[in-house]
Amino acid sequence: MTGQQVAFGRVLIGALAAGSLLAQFVLVPQVASDAAERYPEVAHLEIPYLTAVVAALGFFEVALLAAWRLLAVTNSAVAGKERLGLTGGSKRWIDVMTASLCSTALIFAGICVHAGSVENIGGPAMLFGLLASLSLTVAVVVLRSKVSAPQIPAP
Numbered sequence: 001m002t003g004q005q006v007a008f009g010r011v012l013i014g015a016l017a018a019g020s021l022l023a024q025f026v027l028v029p030q031v032a033s034d035a036a037e038r039y040p041e042v043a044h045l046e047i048p049y050l051t052a053v054v055a056a057l058g059f060f061e062v063a064l065l066a067a068w069r070l071l072a073v074t075n076s077a078v079a080g081k082e083r084l085g086l087t088g089g090s091k092r093w094i095d096v097m098t099a100s101l102c103s104t105a106l107i108f109a110g111i112c113v114h115a116g117s118v119e120n121i122g123g124p125a126m127l128f129g130l131l132a133s134l135s136l137t138v139a140v141v142v143l144r145s146k147v148s149a150p151q152i153p154a155p
Contacts, residue, residue: 109133
């Protein structure tokens, strides 16, 4: 990675973090409040779903922090012209990112299952949300195994 790519990654992570914080503390509570007013038959779900979504976004922010730290490791390797490889610290941050993204996906999957099966609201969107959440979990685990696999040097 070049220094320019690392800088672009940091800008992207910063933008995602700012958007996530904005969603977590402004957008999601407002949408939950509006939905509870508009649909009083499901107003009792406002607080539990709001809590779950805020927790899921918190896990996403932890994953962003792990990505930031991985970029820091990459940047120090680029600046020092060292061979870029997985160190103990970078492996730890990869594990943190994997756990955080899987937690986020499983929380959203739980919301979709509860809304679609228990409360009978949401219709097909809940099925698609469940499938997307489970797909993210599988993708994160597979990508983590690819990153952690020992690389065979080219002959």
